Amino acid sequence: MVGMKMILPSPGKLMALNCTLFAPSRGLPFRHGHLPRFPIPTVSMNEFMLPRWFASKPPPEIFALNKRISHLVRTGLLAEARVLFDSSSQRNTITWNSMITGYVKSGEISKARDLFDEMPTRDVTSWNVMILGYTRSHRGVHGFVDEARAMFEQMPERDHVSWNTMISAYARIGRMDEALKLFQAMPDRTVVSWNAMVSGFLWNADMARAVELYEQMPERDSASLSAIISGLVQNNKLDEAAGILEKYGSKICWKKGLVHAYDTLVAGYAQRGQVKEARALFDVIPKGEKNVVSWNTMIMGYTRVGDIESARRLFDEMTERDTFSWNTMISGYVHNRSMENASNLFCGMPEPDILTWNLMVSGYAESGNLWLALDLFKRMPKKNLVSWNTMIAAYGTNNDFKGAIDLFIRMLVEGEKPDRHTLSSVLAACTGLVDLHLGLQIHQMVVKTVIPDLPINNSLITMYSRCGAISEALLLFNEVKAYKDFISWNAMIGGYASHGLAVEALELFELMKRIGVKPTYITFISILNACAHSGLVEEGRGHFQSMTQEYGIEPRVEHFAALVDLLGRQGQLEEAMEVIESMAMEPDKAVWGALIGACRMHNNIELAWVAAEALMRIEPDSSAPYVLLYNMYADVGQWDEATKVREVMEKHDIRKHTGHSRVGSL
Template sequence: MDYAFRLFEEISEPNVISWNVMISGYNRSSQYDDTWRVFCKMRVLGFDPNQYTYGSVLSACAALRGIWYGNLIYCLVIKNGFYSNGYVRTGMIHLFMKSFCFEEGLRLFSDVLCENVVCWNAIISGAVINRENFVALEVFSQMLCGNLMPNNHTYPSVLSACTALGELELGKQVHGWVLKCGLQGDVFVGTSIVDMYAKVGDINDAVKGFSLMVIHNVVSWTAIIAAFLQREDPVSALQFFKEMRKVGVEVNNYTLTSVLTACAKPQMMKEAIQIHSLILKCGFDSDSTVINSLINMYSKMGDVFSSEVVFRESGTATDVESWAVMISGFAQNQSSGRAFETFRRMILEGIRPDKFCSSSVLSIIECINLGRQIHCYILKVGLVSDVSAGSALFTMYSKYGSLEEAYEVFEQIHGKDKVSWTSMIAGFAEHGCADQAFHLFQEMVSEGMKPDRTTLSAILMACSAVQSLQKGKEVHAYALNVGIGSDSLVGGGLVAMYSKCGALVSARKVFELMPRKDQVSWSSLVSGYAQNGYVEDSILLYHEMLVAGMDVDSFTVSSLLGIAATLTKADLGKKLHTPVVKIGLSSDLSVGSSLITMYSKCGSIEDSYKVFDQIENPDLFTWTSMIIGYAQHGKGMEALRLFDLMRKKEVEPDSVTFVGVLSACSHSGLVEEGYSHLNSMTKYHGIKPGSRHYACMVDILGRSGRLEEAANFIAHMPIEPDALVWGALLASCKVHGDVELGRLAAKRVFELESTGAGAYISLSNILADVGQWDEVINIRSLMKGVGVQKEPGWSLCKS
């Protein structure tokens, strides 16, 4: 263009044609600023532009998205009488569309009837660019009705609109028009057909469309490879890539990124190395898009070492996207320390982490204080209002239960999308804040945001948590109204909600109407029957689940084992235990804990320990279940030995663990050890003792005959003693025959729990043991006076 301009300057009398040659030349060279400069010079020198001049200058304005300059040109167009010229109007429509001024472009198109197909193509492609796909199809329909024949530039845009809307049937009709017009052999139209079928899920027609193409270029080959990737068929994708190489079509960076995605599986290491070699051979190792895909591929294969090697040797150390992909790779492989260190190194090297870097680090933060440091950085660089970074930040706070901080961040996000609304609702629901979840759901709907299947699943979780049947029914009605009531995710949530609310008839109806029952819906209904006491229904459905070939999860098995524990049916528990071992769930911690509890409650503490001993890395709940099991069976020393072993394994106890430990001390008469463990709760573990812990300590003292010390202990408790504490003292008074202290304990229990029969019976028995029958009669009369009745005894006998 420099040589061209020098020659142009030497022309003594340039005309409009020579000016147009220069202007269009700068356009072809993408030197749009120079286009504008030459046009301005042409005007200053008094030359009158024609339609070709205006069309070229408007194209330059569109490329620069210079809407202000474009409007100036359009004023000249109207002034000089070129308003109805199709070439000029097309340029102006392109300008409006590329500047996202869709309404202005549509108004311009509608002002004058145009029979120029280029103008129609401009409005159709512009509508697709602006995501006005319905408008694009409507304009295409008007074009056909007006007997204006579409060309090879029309169909790719129309097919893109069908793809965006998921309109397979309409896409097939457009394909029919392509065949009618004889454009099937056009490489761009053919590629659009392949892409449309691929993205709407019809892989067979995508392959058929590809095979009917006369010429295949790199774009069409890449489209069919991407089609198989969308169907999660990497083997076929690689086969087509090999065919592409065999026929000699040169690959581009889009082809390679698609193939690298296909290789991102541990079992495809050999193919991955071959593609990596090809990248080096073809010189794509300097292309940042390919390098980032390569880093991502190795990360998804679990080979973070190779990802780091590619990252270090790629020369993309200043490319923020490469850093983001590397951090994401560490996050995918749960290397939180490495991810955070890379994030920190990025800042030290003067590269500003973007929203993707921040989101990846926040996704695997293991310490809330570290998360707060990232929060400070996000505030500093102004990313807190970004949807991606803000959502990752409030999700991190939600994960650690800091819902106030999570909501504060959520409120600061601009342009909240459906994912951010759903994540915040799920955060409230998961942490038992159902009212806030309901309020946020209503706010989301009032903001004009349409909840999807994931949102409804989250709000149903909140309904289940508070057992709100009414709100659950409202959500069900909404789901039916928007047409997703039979969706498997929503259906599973509805089954779980109705089951938790005890509405098992409704739960079963929803379950039966689901076209595709997944594992969650089966498990929810089995557990619902189990938790509501419908033993036979639960077990029958469990067997149906197995016959249907569904995988049994730990939640289902734990619920069934809970039935066996509650009913103390060891035979049922053992029948469940056998398939648990067979399907490999015996090592699951929740199942293991349920088996321990079941065997313990059924009187077989030896079987409980066998299960415990087979668990490789017991968690807190499993240790606690075994300790409590030993305590309940009077094996206090074994419980305490297990607690010591638990501490050596560096498993931190909770308040429930200490109830088991103190119960063990009580059964073994270990008073001093009881005091020691009670004091250690606050001193070493930061756990504030509750009523159950103090009741256990009173029981320890009472069983050891130290009743006065127990009474003195109650008097100096840091919390107000409740009926449970006084009841423990009363039980000890009965054992040791202390009438006066028993009277005091019983009086306190009557004051706190006037309707309970236990205290009346205990005091009555104490008085009967010392022969005070008049007072026994008075106690019985008092029970009748306050409406307390002793429940008749019963026994469970085997016939």
């Protein structure tokens, strides 16, 4: 019966059918090619009345066509499927349904609807696919679920798939009342209906009702169990999940997909870094029942906690790996700061996908190897937005801001549309280049392309404040009332500080603390610099002290540099030197640079020599300390000493233009 509803024979076939099957029994004489007088028994036709070969088998060419079309649809080659569909003279309902499914799955609901309206005979699947299409299309938060419901009401007959599709649709958008009404109204609930309801409660954070319904289920399969475990895991109820798995898992056999439920809980433990628990569960799964997901999940668990060796042991043990396995392992190497191992795997991987390439590019970029990152980026067979964003950000983190901008332009030329991540990186590059003109242009693009959020606003504030457009920065800073984080504050305070507006910086700093936003080490760098530039020695020292004592922030080398600068500028050179000697870490060139600058300012040649020698050790090729010493001697007219410095410099073959250190500009 079911088979016949779908396969309505063409009129010619039907006629022949009636000749052979019904006419003789009724004893009515008729000639071949004439329509019989009695009603054509379409409804009562079933497989008992028809030869099996006719009832279940369409012509082989249609079968082949359908197989081809559904294959193309599944592999996403929709346009090719459509060409084949249009060029075929013989189609049946499955041909149409397959084509409609293609449009539905790619979200082209209006094309699907056109075909649906056009098709000569619709079966229950045609309706079900259209309903599914409407429920999965997006319009606002509710999608086209009301359209789906209208079709559901309109369809001539419904089967359990129709009901289940509709229930699932309501459950997904949180209309559990509607879902429940349908669930109660449907004539024969299947395990899928129950699962849809249970999942619905899970998605809508109603754990209690989900569990309650789960316990009431007449039968549970592995999907039900996976769903409930997934819900419990998401609600951090790992123990309860383990209990449910133990209680109900024993009633489901491995052959019926019990492994999925195990995978879910293994993943739950893995995500929380509980590798021991994950491994114990993983080991319960019989060897032959472990699937690729089980292995991948366990490998992921190990990489997450940085146990890359155990991850690799499992990876090597696997008999069948998929792209996911390779990517997880490569990602593990990339994130546990080992590009050599990642690269070895990458080279041995049979079919790297975009994710693999992106992983490798970001790995090289993060390890500072911009050149290799770029090389891989150029050789990518296919790029997506993430690839572009990764590479643009890579330039930024390696301080090649010009490179970031150039690549961004290239991206636009190639027709790729930037998103908030791209624009954020590009704004950071504008900041690095202190290019207000470009920053303004990017701001325009931000306004046109994305809904501003906190990170993008922070990027804008940072860009404006660093480029000296303090009033624009302040405008944006004040605009984001509800969502301001420490980055916003740091950006604004840093902007004031770097433009000599120490009073404003300090005022904002006080406000920040009063509001309850915790300052970070970056805030203190700005504050100490602001104090240094405006000679607020005691205030600066006080902030340095409160940083360590009140906020528990370990002073970094930048703080010491600012403190040395602060003291040195005021002529407290001995105190500055004491600070350097008290440092737990090796002073860097900024620290010594601050000291040598102060020495020149206050004509302390002895201490200048100490700083200069330290700088020469740090950067042997830099001319800056020599130039500074030369100038100091020249200032006081000690030309013989000045000449000596110059001779030593020439002897070491140091040219004046080498080394663009910050010290050189002091």
